[in-house]
Amino acid sequence: GAVVSQHPSWVICKSGTSVKIECRSLDFQATTMFWYRQFPKKSLMLMATSNEGSKATYEQGVEKDKFLINHASLTLSTLTVTSAHPEDSSFYICSAGREIQETQYFGPGTRLLVL
Amino acid sequence: AQTVTQSQPEMSVQEAETVTLSCTYDTSESDYYLFWYKQPPSRQMILVIRQEAYKQQNATENRFSVNFQKAAKSFSLKISDSQLGDAAMYFCAYRSGGSNYKLTFGKGTLLTVNP
Numbered sequence: 001g002a003v004v005s006q007h008p009s010w011v012i013c014k015s016g017t018s019v020k021i022e023c024r025s026l027d028f029q030a031t032t033m034f035w036y037r038q039f040p041k042k043s044l045m046l047m048a049t050s051n052e053g054s055k056a057t058y059e060q061g062v063e064k065d066k067f068l069i070n071h072a073s074l075t076l077s078t079l080t081v082t083s084a085h086p087e088d089s090s091f092y093i094c095s096a097g098r099e100i101q102e103t104q105y106f107g108p109g110t111r112l113l114v115l
Numbered sequence: 116a117q118t119v120t121q122s123q124p125e126m127s128v129q130e131a132e133t134v135t136l137s138c139t140y141d142t143s144e145s146d147y148y149l150f151w152y153k154q155p156p157s158r159q160m161i162l163v164i165r166q167e168a169y170k171q172q173n174a175t176e177n178r179f180s181v182n183f184q185k186a187a188k189s190f191s192l193k194i195s196d197s198q199l200g201d202a203a204m205y206f207c208a209y210r211s212g213g214s215n216y217k218l219t220f221g222k223g224t225l226l227t228v229n230p
Contacts, residue, residue: 032216038158043206043220091158097216103150104210104218106160 003027004096006107013084014115021079021110023094029074030096034104035067038091050077084114117142119209121221128197129229135182136192136224138207146212149183149190154223155203163205166190168212194226202228 003026013019023033031052036044048069049057056069066088068080077096081088091111095104118141128134140149151163166174166183173181178195194201207221 034216034218041204041225043222044160044218046217049217093158093160095160095218103148103162103165104216105162106152108157108159 002098002103002105004094004105004107006094006110008110009108010111010113012113012115015085016083019081019084019112021081021092021094021112023077023079023096023107025075025096025105028096028098030077030098031074032097033071033077034095034097035069035077035079036093036095038093038109040091044093047079081112084112086114088112089114117144117147117209117211117219119207119219119221121205121207121224123224124222125225125227127227127229128194130197130199132197133193133195134197134226136194136205136207136226138190138192138221140188140190140207140209140219142188142209144211148210148212149181150208150210150218151179151181151190151192152206152208152220153201153203154206155200160206164192197228199228199230202226 005024007022033050035047038044047062050069050071052071071077093109095106120139147168149166153161153163164176180193182191204223206223208218
């Protein structure tokens with residue numbers, strides 16, 4: 001159990017367009033999901049905490065209007081990168097918390113390349 | 116704020132040998148959780164082992180074990196009988212004991228396993 005999926009696994013888009021990334025918990029309900037960004041050979045940087053049915057909590061320095069997060073159900077959170085620019089190119093990872101076990105399980109990540 | 120320090124950017128080990136990865140953390144909390152995650156070249160984050168701070172017994176998972184020294188705020192990972200598949204980036208992570216699931220990651224240690 002505790003499987004988290006992400007879609008798409010990679011995406012290439014033109015500068016100025018918006019890209020949506022989905023994160024799903026496949027075999028458990030996740031009241032809380034997290035979105036991370038990771039640069040090559042670096043650690044994970046938390047972008048925001050996504051709570052089902054309420055507004056996301058963003059980390060300091062993360063633009064809320066740039067990175068829109070929606071957590072519409074207990075198994076799905078989405079991250080939309082709006083008006084993407086080349087500097088938004090990165091590896092985006094989501095994770096979901098299983099409250100009982102208090103452990104985060106990670107999705108396989110999404111590689112975003114903005115041209 | 117909590118901080119997690121991994122002082123070894125890179126480590127190497129011979130196949131079948133034992134290696135220990137270091138992790139120290141700083142916190143004023145008494146209730147918390149510690150984790151080791153593995154990130155192989157696929158970049159999928161995989162939970163290796165977790166330790167609850169209130170437990171004195173060190174966690175073990177097959178060939179993986181931890182040396183948890185609460186007073187020293189140290190949480191090292193020992194990998195026994197190293198295998199080629201253990202080659203990966205290893206991240207130490209801290210989580211508060213409350214309802215906030217946020218993880219604080221160290222910068223990671225890149226482990227190479229030599230045949």
